[in-house]
Amino acid sequence: MWGGRFSAEPDQVMQAINASIDVDRRLAEEDIAGSKAHADMLRHAGILTQADAEAIAAGLDQVLGEIRAGTFTFSAALEDIHMNVESRLKEIIGEPAGRLHTARSRNDQVALDFRLWVKTACLCRTTQITALMQALLAQAETHAASVMPGFTHLQTAQPVTFGHHLMAYVEMLDRDRGRFDDAVDRMNESPLGAAALAGTGFPIDRQITAAALGFSRPMANSLDAVSARDFALEALAAIAICAGHLSRLAEEIVIWSSAQFGFVRLSDAWSTGSSIMPQKRNPDAAELVRAKSGRAIGSLVQLFTIMKGLPLAYSKDMQEDKATTFEAFDALDLSLQAMTGMIATLTPSVERMRASAASGFSTATDLADWLVRELDIPFREAHHITGAAVKAAETAGLALPDLPLAALRSLEPRITDAVFDVLTVDASVDSRTSFGGTAPARVREQVAAWKAKLG
Numbered sequence: 001m002w003g004g005r006f007s008a009e010p011d012q013v014m015q016a017i018n019a020s021i022d023v024d025r026r027l028a029e030e031d032i033a034g035s036k037a038h039a040d041m042l043r044h045a046g047i048l049t050q051a052d053a054e055a056i057a058a059g060l061d062q063v064l065g066e067i068r069a070g071t072f073t074f075s076a077a078l079e080d081i082h083m084n085v086e087s088r089l090k091e092i093i094g095e096p097a098g099r100l101h102t103a104r105s106r107n108d109q110v111a112l113d114f115r116l117w118v119k120t121a122c123l124c125r126t127t128q129i130t131a132l133m134q135a136l137l138a139q140a141e142t143h144a145a146s147v148m149p150g151f152t153h154l155q156t157a158q159p160v161t162f163g164h165h166l167m168a169y170v171e172m173l174d175r176d177r178g179r180f181d182d183a184v185d186r187m188n189e190s191p192l193g194a195a196a197l198a199g200t201g202f203p204i205d206r207q208i209t210a211a212a213l214g215f216s217r218p219m220a221n222s223l224d225a226v227s228a229r230d231f232a233l234e235a236l237a238a239i240a241i242c243a244g245h246l247s248r249l250a251e252e253i254v255i256w257s258s259a260q261f262g263f264v265r266l267s268d269a270w271s272t273g274s275s276i277m278p279q280k281r282n283p284d285a286a287e288l289v290r291a292k293s294g295r296a297i298g299s300l301v302q303l304f305t306i307m308k309g310l311p312l313a314y315s316k317d318m319q320e321d322k323a324t325t326f327e328a329f330d331a332l333d334l335s336l337q338a339m340t341g342m343i344a345t346l347t348p349s350v351e352r353m354r355a356s357a358a359s360g361f362s363t364a365t366d367l368a369d370w371l372v373r374e375l376d377i378p379f380r381e382a383h384h385i386t387g388a389a390v391k392a393a394e395t396a397g398l399a400l401p402d403l404p405l406a407a408l409r410s411l412e413p414r415i416t417d418a419v420f421d422v423l424t425v426d427a428s429v430d431s432r433t434s435f436g437g438t439a440p441a442r443v444r445e446q447v448a449a450w451k452a453k454l455g
């Protein structure tokens, strides 16, 4: 492609370190779409004849057909997807193929292809996140009133409902979708036409190519257009955060599905057995979702590190942007699918969760709140009395609701029988009706609102 200047072939290792075709062949669709838009614009601008432009478009369609059919031979000697496509185009249509690269460089070409790919992938992940949100909503609706222990420090804190717990992830995932959408909004500008770095003297029309490729406008600075990779960084940040959320949910599934907790049972389709211990049902998929967040975070750090010291404009370092970005998108792809499958087919053990919620003096706060509400005791003092009640219950080996009234009265004589109404786990969750609270009525409202929003 640059034979004119050289007389010897590149060293084999040079070729090995330089070639990116094994990675960037994933950009074939975008590369060909970009070339077709470019050729059409060149014709429009009178830079290409109608006949040449038509030959190029038909030839590119054929190349695309071969790639889709799997009959295309990718060559490392041709370095990357751009040169592989162009070279095959030349075989097919001959001389006009050489006119396609007028007013263009691989620098704006790769910036375009990669941007298009990342944009499509972001939109795809958004759809996948929505599917997971829907699976969570379905479980949350069924279990809006299923009581489980709520934890802080992984110590029993207060009863919550399983539906409420799952809805917390719906909120996180919606913010994750928002981050992808924001990134897409900002990356929605076309770098094509920046050429190598300085723009071009040909009378091109960058508005035409931008519109044809679905961008809202062309990027306004040619140096920025070929050097910017913050669109990929932003997408990787969105991936890393989303993968982090999935990892937390995965961790909870690992804990909940253990024999010691027994809160949920993963379906057979999402469990694995052990080759030696027949009793095992391992949550491998959840563990791998948890681990894949490491990969996602790693990709973000890797691209930051590649980009942080690069002078404007293009440097070959930037070729390494793709493998790591693809990996992160792939990791999130699998993680979202696996999580959706696990959640959709998960069976919560309602009785087991309820029993666990009732242990650990989980309604102690309800006792303190009752003392404040009914006896007008300041909260700090009520907290102290409740602490003594918990101690008494613990010493007697009883749950809080089973403590005799006399024992409670010895701590505060004005306590009446009515206190027992608030000490059950159901009464506790029913009472938490503040906006965003765990009361089943509130959870059902949230589920309904989200169902309406997601359609």
Ligand code: ARG
Pocket: 020, 024, 080, 106, 107, 110, 314, 316, 318, 319, 320
């Ligand atoms: N394969 C290259 C990449 O991915 C394409 C751009 C090459 N540009 C250049 N000036 N060598 O970055």
